[in-house]
Amino acid sequence: MTILPGEPASAKLTVIGQAKVNVKVHYKDDQGNNHYVDLPDQAKTYHEGQDIMKPEDFMTKNSDLTDADRILLPAGIVINWAAGPTIQNSDAQYAAGYQNGTAAFDQTVAPDFDGDTLIYEGAFAKPVTDTHKVTRTIKFVDQNGKQIYPDFTQRSRDFTRSGFEDPFTHKIAWAEIPGSDILHQYQVPKIDGYTPDKSQVAQATVKFGDPDSAITVTYKANSQVIKVNFIDDTTGETLNSKSLDGVSDADANYNTKADINNYEKQHYVLVRDSSDGQDLIFDHDDQATQSYDVHFTHDTNPDSRQDTVTRTITYTGAGNKTPSAVTQSVHFTQAGTKDLVTGKTKWNDVADQNFASVGTPEVAGYTPDKSQVAQATVKYGDKDTTVTVTYAADKQQAKLRFYDDTAKKFIDAAPVLDASGKTDGQVGFTIPNSYDFSKYNFVNVTKGADPESTDQLAGADLSAVQYGKYDTDDKKDQVFVAHFTHKIKAINEKVTVNETIHYVYEDGSKAHDDYQATPLVFTKTGTKDLVTEEEKATWTKSQKFAEVASPEIPGYTPDQAVVPAVEVAHGDNDVVRTVTYSKNIEPQEPTTPTDNPVTPKAPEEPQQPATPDDNPDVVRPHSDNSPQKKQDSKQTNKTTEVNKTVKRSSTVKPKATAITKRNGTKVQLATKDASKQSNPKAVVNSTSTTVVNNKGENKAETLPQTGEKDNKLGILGLLTLSLASLFGFSEKKKKED
Numbered sequence: 119m120t121i122l123p124g125e126p127a128s129a130k131l132t133v134i135g136q137a138k139v140n141v142k143v144h145y146k147d148d149q150g151n152n153h154y155v156d157l158p159d160q161a162k163t164y165h166e167g168q169d170i171m172k173p174e175d176f177m178t179k180n181s182d183l184t185d186a187d188r189i190l191l192p193a194g195i196v197i198n199w200a201a202g203p204t205i206q207n208s209d210a211q212y213a214a215g216y217q218n219g220t221a222a223f224d225q226t227v228a229p230d231f232d233g234d235t236l237i238y239e240g241a242f243a244k245p246v247t248d249t250h251k252v253t254r255t256i257k258f259v260d261q262n263g264k265q266i267y268p269d270f271t272q273r274s275r276d277f278t279r280s281g282f283e284d285p286f287t288h289k290i291a292w293a294e295i296p297g298s299d300i301l302h303q304y305q306v307p308k309i310d311g312y313t314p315d316k317s318q319v320a321q322a323t324v325k326f327g328d329p330d331s332a333i334t335v336t337y338k339a340n341s342q343v344i345k346v347n348f349i350d351d352t353t354g355e356t357l358n359s360k361s362l363d364g365v366s367d368a369d370a371n372y373n374t375k376a377d378i379n380n381y382e383k384q385h386y387v388l389v390r391d392s393s394d395g396q397d398l399i400f401d402h403d404d405q406a407t408q409s410y411d412v413h414f415t416h417d418t419n420p421d422s423r424q425d426t427v428t429r430t431i432t433y434t435g436a437g438n439k440t441p442s443a444v445t446q447s448v449h450f451t452q453a454g455t456k457d458l459v460t461g462k463t464k465w466n467d468v469a470d471q472n473f474a475s476v477g478t479p480e481v482a483g484y485t486p487d488k489s490q491v492a493q494a495t496v497k498y499g500d501k502d503t504t505v506t507v508t509y510a511a512d513k514q515q516a517k518l519r520f521y522d523d524t525a526k527k528f529i530d531a532a533p534v535l536d537a538s539g540k541t542d543g544q545v546g547f548t549i550p551n552s553y554d555f556s557k558y559n560f561v562n563v564t565k566g567a568d569p570e571s572t573d574q575l576a577g578a579d580l581s582a583v584q585y586g587k588y589d590t591d592d593k594k595d596q597v598f599v600a601h602f603t604h605k606i607k608a609i610n611e612k613v614t615v616n617e618t619i620h621y622v623y624e625d626g627s628k629a630h631d632d633y634q635a636t637p638l639v640f641t642k643t644g645t646k647d648l649v650t651e652e653e654k655a656t657w658t659k660s661q662k663f664a665e666v667a668s669p670e671i672p673g674y675t676p677d678q679a680v681v682p683a684v685e686v687a688h689g690d691n692d693v694v695r696t697v698t699y700s701k702n703i704e705p706q707e708p709t710t711p712t713d714n715p716v717t718p719k720a721p722e723e724p725q726q727p728a729t730p731d732d733n734p735d736v737v738r739p740h741s742d743n744s745p746q747k748k749q750d751s752k753q754t755n756k757t758t759e760v761n762k763t764v765k766r767s768s769t770v771k772p773k774a775t776a777i778t779k780r781n782g783t784k785v786q787l788a789t790k791d792a793s794k795q796s797n798p799k800a801v802v803n804s805t806s807t808t809v810v811n812n813k814g815e816n817k818a819e820t821l822p823q824t825g826e827k828d829n830k831l832g833i834l835g836l837l838t839l840s841l842a843s844l845f846g847f848s849e850k851k852k853k854e855d
Contacts, residue, residue, distance in 0.1 A: 135441040137232035145240035164227035198286040208233030243282035252324035275300035277326035295326040311366030311402020312337035339365030342400040366402035385458030387413035421454035421498025428502040435509035441479040450498035483541030511540035514588035515595040521569040524604040545585035556646040558602035567597040604649040611642040617663040617693040640688035657688040674699035688759025
């Protein structure tokens with residue numbers, strides 16, 4: 119039976135072989151000779167066709183070396199673990215042309231893996247030494263970090279260490295570092311003009327490997343002053359002294375060049391400058407002021423013949439109203455010298471010439487800083503000059519007046535408001551809270567003092583008016599007029615006039631309930647001007663309280679049978695009138711006839727007062743309440759006075775009265791209007807007086823309704839009357855008894 123290597127199918131027997139992979143370390147000696155050290159305990163044996171050869175099956179780091187390995191390897195050798203091993207094929211020969219392959223990681227182990235070797239590269243470590251000093255540098259700087267004093271350096275003693283360098287990683291394994299050293303305390307130096315933030319640097323202990331260090335001492339610069347004086351050597355005067363404040367050694371950000379240039383423009387000539395025009399640096403002398411002097415003399419120009427000097431006057435500040443420049447020139451024919459600082463020229467036997475004064479043009483609304491450019495004496499050799507006239511906007515005034523368009527006059531309660539500004543500035547007014555326009559309607563604001571102006575400004579109300587800009591006339595104030603009209607209020611008012619009639623007896627006590635007329639209402643309509651409080655309104659026409667028939671009270675007679683009608687108007691007070699009732703007078707009983715009786719006259723039948731029922735205008739008071747009875751008072755030999763007064767505050771039409779007789783007594787009655795007077799509202803205050811004789815004396819009056827003395831019927835009547843009188847007197851006596 120022939121069994122071919124690697125061909126299990128060629129045999130009927132299953133054979134599982136073993137393959138051994140060897141491990142060696144290769145290195146070169148000092149002469150460059152190659153050496154291979156076999157490490158038998160690192161070799162691996164695999165089952166062919168089953169196991170997989172992996173890198174981790176072999177050495178990967180120093181700790182994987184066994185003590186036996188370390189004995190076999192030369193001292194000081196280092197293995198390149200990072201590169202890993204290479205695989206060297208064995209030189210075995212196989213039958214039947216079987217190719218001897220090389221073992222490989224992560225492959226199934228084959229028979230030809232047997233005898234292959236992993237070769238690790240080794241080399242000897244390099245011995246090295248290192249020497250080190252620890253340095254501490256002390257720096258001295260100002261607050262800006264700028265060095266102001268030389269650095270001071272402190273160094274430790276030399277520290278030396280030894281070790282071996284890995285030939286592959288070049289890492290060095292150092293031996294123990296010996297000892298330490300001390301950097302001593304350092305006293306910080308004093309620097310004029312500065313104050314350090316620390317007075318000393320403390321002692322420090324250092325050892326090998328400590329980094330170099332730096333300690334910074336910061337000095338705060340002290341305050342310093344530089345004074346620069348500009349001196350006119352020609353006049354001996356100091357033109358200016360400039361004081362600069364700063365700190366020690368700081369840049370003053372100043373040199374004299376600009377100021378010198380400025381003085382030179384004014385025709386000063388530099389004599390010397392102690393600063394040499396250099397940028398000035400503050401010193402660090404706290405005790406003395408740093409000072410520089412700059413000396414000038416006046417510049418002069420020699421004059422020569424046929425020279426021309428020009429002066430240009432320019433104007434600025436008035437906007438597009440600014441006048442154009444004015445140029446003046448003068449010509450000289452003699453020599454002279456001109457001091458360019460003072461502008462004065464000394465001519466040699468030649469009269470000075472002048473630039474004529476130039477009046478500054480007027481620009482409405484602006485005031486120049488000079489009213490004219492003055493005449494100037496010019497000497498030959500003077501430089502051309504330029505004079506600038508600057509205009510400033512004038513102060514302007516504006517007034518706001520308040521006009522009553524309704525009354526066609528200015529409003530006294532709102533005095534003129536003043537505002538001030540400058541030409542072309544915005545005009546504005548602040549309305550005081552005390553100005554009350556609540557009774558006015560705002561109309562508009564017009565320009566100009568004339569309230570009839572139609573030049574209106576925009577603005578729906580007074581606070582929104584745009585007044586525009588101030589004008590250019592500083593001699594005359596701008597005037598604005600705010601227009602108002604009166605607010606008008608509608609009127610609708612009502613007033614009422616009442617009428618009351620009192621019914622009383624002669625002693626003033628109540629005779630009957632009062633009469634209350636239906637009130638008369640008057641209405642006023644129209645409008646009221648809220649400013650003047652003037653009303654344009656009308657009242658309804660006057661009205662009448664109708665005449666009122668006085669109520670009947672048995673046994674009494676009113677002084678007015680009918681209270682007359684009265685006409686009243688809206689301004690009248692309530693009407694109060696009084697009707698007075700008088701007790702009716704009974705006729706006297708006749709005396710007993712004598713033997714020769716005198717035939718008396720037949721008494722006259724008393725007549726009743728006129729009844730006003732026939733008058734449709736008469737108003738009768740309510741008679742629901744019975745009249746109050748009046749107790750009689752004895753009237754023997756007493757005159758009774760009846761006083762009738764119509765009491766009211768308004769005017770009434772007077773009524774005519776009629777006189778009639780009742781029981782021999784005169785009685786006054788009211789009737790309808792007896793006359794048409796021209797003044798229908800004339801006040802009536804009438805009083806009627808009736809005198810009654812209780813004894814029945816007829817004062818030889820002829821009674822009405824009697825005949826002649828010789829009338830026979832009269833005799834019969836007389837007898838009848840006598841009997842009646844006797845009978846009546848008898849009845850009266852009975853009553854009295």
